[in-house]
Amino acid sequence: MKRIIVLIAAMAVFACSGKSNQSTNMTDKGITVKHYGTLANGDSVTSYTLKNAKGMEVEIIDLGGTIVRWTAPDKNGKFDDITLGVSDPKVYFGPARYLGALIGRFGNRIAKGKFSIDGTEYTLAKNNGPNSLHGGRSGFNAKIWNVETKGGSEPSLKLSLLSKDGDEGYPGNLNVEVIYTLSKDNSLKIDYKATTDKKTVINLTNHAYFNLKGEGNGDILDHELQMAAGKFLPVDAGLIPTGELKDVKGTPFDFLTSHKIGDKINETSDNQIKLGGGYDHCWVFDDASDKLKAVAKVYEPASGRTMEVFTTEPAVQFYTGNFLDGKAVGKTGKKYEYRYGFCLETQHFPDSPNQSAFPTTLLKPGETYHTTTVYKFGVK
Ligand code: GLA
Numbered sequence: 001m002k003r004i005i006v007l008i009a010a011m012a013v014f015a016c017s018g019k020s021n022q023s024t025n026m027t028d029k030g031i032t033v034k035h036y037g038t039l040a041n042g043d044s045v046t047s048y049t050l051k052n053a054k055g056m057e058v059e060i061i062d063l064g065g066t067i068v069r070w071t072a073p074d075k076n077g078k079f080d081d082i083t084l085g086v087s088d089p090k091v092y093f094g095p096a097r098y099l100g101a102l103i104g105r106f107g108n109r110i111a112k113g114k115f116s117i118d119g120t121e122y123t124l125a126k127n128n129g130p131n132s133l134h135g136g137r138s139g140f141n142a143k144i145w146n147v148e149t150k151g152g153s154e155p156s157l158k159l160s161l162l163s164k165d166g167d168e169g170y171p172g173n174l175n176v177e178v179i180y181t182l183s184k185d186n187s188l189k190i191d192y193k194a195t196t197d198k199k200t201v202i203n204l205t206n207h208a209y210f211n212l213k214g215e216g217n218g219d220i221l222d223h224e225l226q227m228a229a230g231k232f233l234p235v236d237a238g239l240i241p242t243g244e245l246k247d248v249k250g251t252p253f254d255f256l257t258s259h260k261i262g263d264k265i266n267e268t269s270d271n272q273i274k275l276g277g278g279y280d281h282c283w284v285f286d287d288a289s290d291k292l293k294a295v296a297k298v299y300e301p302a303s304g305r306t307m308e309v310f311t312t313e314p315a316v317q318f319y320t321g322n323f324l325d326g327k328a329v330g331k332t333g334k335k336y337e338y339r340y341g342f343c344l345e346t347q348h349f350p351d352s353p354n355q356s357a358f359p360t361t362l363l364k365p366g367e368t369y370h371t372t373t374v375y376k377f378g379v380k
Contacts, residue, residue: 014148014149014150014156014158015028015148015149015150015151028149028150028151028155029151029152029153029155030050030051030052030151030152030153030154030155030182031048031049031050031051031149031150031151031155031157032048032049032051033046033047033048033049033149034046034047034049035047036061036063036068036089037087037088037089037090038089038090039063039089039090039093040090040093043144045061045062045063045089045144046061046062046147047059047060047061047062047068048060048061048062048147048149048157049069050155050156050157050180050182051155051182052153052154052155052182052183052184052186053153053184054073054184054186055071055073055079056070056071056072056073056079056182056186056377057069057070057071058070058071058180058182058188059085060157060159060180061089062144062145062146062147062159063089063092063142063143063144063145064092064100064101064102064140064141064142064143064145065101065102065140065145065159065178065180065206066085066092066099066100066101066102066141067083067085067100067101067206067208068083068085068086068087068100068331069081069083069085069331070082070083070188070208072186072212072305072377073186073305073377073379074303074304074305074379075303075304075305075379075380076304080213080214080215080217080303081214081215081331081332082210082211082212082214082215082305082307082377083100083208083209083210083211083215083341084096084099084100084208084209084210084211084215084216084328084330084336084340084341085099085100085215085330085331086099086328086329086330086331087331091328091329092141092142093142094327094328095327095328096328096336097141098134098141098207099207099208099209099328099336099341100206100207100208100209101140101141101206101207102140102141102145102159102178102204102205102206102207103134103135103139103140103141103204103205103206103207103345104135104139104140104163104176104202104203104204105135105139105140105163105167105168105170105174105200105201105202105203105204106132106134106135106170106201106202106203106353106361107134107135107203107204107205107207107317107345107347108133108134108203108205108282108317108345108347108350108351109128109131109132109133109238109239109240109350109351110124110131110132110350110351110353110354111130111131111238111240111351111354112126112130112131113125113126113130113131113132113136113169114354115201115353115354116353117171117199117200117201117353117362118199120171122169122170122171123169124136124168124169124170125137125168125169128238129238130238131238131239131240132169134207135168136168136169137168138168139168140161140163140176140204141207143161145159145160145161145178146159146160146161147159148160153184154181154182154183154184155181155182156179156180156181156182157179157180158177158178158179159177159178159179159180160175160176160177160178161175161176162174162175162176163176165197165198170200170201171198171199171200172196172197172198172199172200172363172365173196173197173198174194174195174196174200174202174363175194175195175196176192176193176194176204177191177192177193177194178190178191178192178193178204179191179193185376186376186377186378187374187375187376187377188374188375188376189372189373189374190206190372190373190374190375191370191371191372192204192369192370192371192372192373193368193369193370194363194368194369195363195365195367195368195369196363196364196365196367197365198365199362199363199364199365200362200363201352201353201361201362201363202361202363202369203347203348203352203361204347204369204371205313205317205345205346205347205373206345206373207343207345208343208375209321209324209336209340209341209342209343210298210307210341210342210343210344211223211340211341211342212298212299212300212303212305212306212307213300213302213303214303215330215331215332215334215336215340215341216330216332216333216334216335216336216340217334218340219262219321219337219338219339219340220261220320220321220339220340220341220342221260221261221262221265221339222260222261222262222300222301222302223260223261223298223299223300223342224258224259224260224261224298224299224300224301225255225258225259225260225261225296225297225298225318225342226255226256226257226258226259226296226297226298227255227256227283227285227295227296227316227318228256228285228286228287228293228294228295228296229248229255229256229283229284229285229286229295229315229316230247230248230249230256230284230286231245231246231247231248231283231284232245232246232248232253232272232281232282232283232284233245233246233281233282233283233284233315233349233350234246234272234281235272235275235276235280235281236275237275239275239276239280239350240350240351241282241349241350241351241355241358243355243357245284248283251270251272252264252265252267252270252272252273253272253279253281253283255283255318258297258299261279261320261342265278265279265320265339266278276322277322277323278320278322278339279318279319279320279322279342280317280318280319280320280322281317281318282315282316282317282318282347282349282350283315283316283318284314284315284349285313285314285315285316288314288359290312290313290314290371291312292310292311292312292372292374293310293311293312294308294309294310295309295310295311295316295346296308296309296316296318296344297309298342298344299380303379304379304380305377305378305379306377306378306379306380307375307376307377307378308374308375308376308378309344309346309373309374309375309376310372310373310374310376311346311371311372311373311374312370312371312372312373313346313347313348313371313373314348314349314359315346315347315348315349316344316345316346316347317343317344317345317347317350318342318343318344318345319342319343319345320339320342321336321338321339321340321341321342321343322338322339324336324337324338324339324340324341325337325338326338346371346373348361
């Protein structure tokens with residue numbers, strides 16, 4: 001009932017885009033809708049392209065709320081697509097899994113696929129060796145979301161999903177809402193909200209892979225990165241945090257001042273670099289507040305493009321595409337090879353449900369989970 005009331009209220013500002021009108025091209029101001037493809041089970045996938053007055057376009061599909069295309073101008077005003085994505089949605093269940101998708105219920109790893117709440121143990125699917133990764137076998141990246149559009153000079157999409165009690169082993173009926181808003185200043189804001197009817201755990205993020213030279217145009221080692229994070233979480237061989245918060249100073253994990261991602265990525269004399277196969281770790285921001293704060297900056301010298309990240313979250317998984325192996329072929333036919341993209345997945349700490357010293361990821365009935373992350377593009 002509550003959900004129905006919320007939906008009716010939402011319809012006042014967001015136009016419902018039901019399956020019935022998805023075969024025809026519908027254009028809300030700043031939003032173009034089209035058929036994107038068909039899944040193996042016959043489900044149709046629809047894409048929504050948000051466009052602002054500066055010409056930036058962000059294309060998002062209802063499958064996984066996945067960002068499939070994102071254009072940004074370089075220092076000469078030339079637009080390129082700076083995110084990895086594929087044109088056949090079926091490939092998002094294969095080698096392109098997680099590329100650009102919304103991740104839930106729990107982004108990152110939960111050790112042994114188990115956790116307890118108030119003495120009750122919950123068991124999740126183990127889809128990453130002995131651990132559960134990114135919500136399990138069929139996470140939010142694999143679901144078709146409901147989409148409502150809101151056109152205008154700052155067009156937005158509201159995606160919603162009901163993850164039922166027991167979905168992938170997690171307790172509670174979880175109502176999830178994600179709003180993508182493309183702003184006039186070339187930033188994309190992602191607002192995540194959720195409520196539950198039973199205590200559960202939650203850690204939502206987006207898994208966009210960026211390459212500011214353009215998708216498929218080489219590796220990302222020449223991008224320069226700065227992160228406002230003096231500590232990171234060392235991991236074990238299964239990439240589960242050991243519980244230590246380690247100082248980045250004197251390690252290849254120090255991005256307090258901007259330098260090339262590739263500078264120390266292969267320093268396998270550092271055991272953490274070795275375990276991650278490069279960077280695949282969670283950095284903890286110096287500012288632990290849940291205010292929207294500037295946390296990371298990326299600069300790509302050849303194009304002059306910059307990307308700034310702002311978030312209310314306490315941490316970010318910085319992942320350098322160490323598992324990309326050329327099997328995923330991008331939308332323009334280019335292979336996504338080793339380290340052709342990097343991710344800055346804002347989030348709470350991995351394995352928090354099993355590590356009581358980490359900030360809590362528990363969501364209780366009556367509470368609203370709400371986090372915001374902004375990716376802003378510019379040139380230098
Ligand atoms: C996250 C993980 C990586 C990898 C990717 C998906 O970033 O930390 O280890 O699993 O997702 O390929």
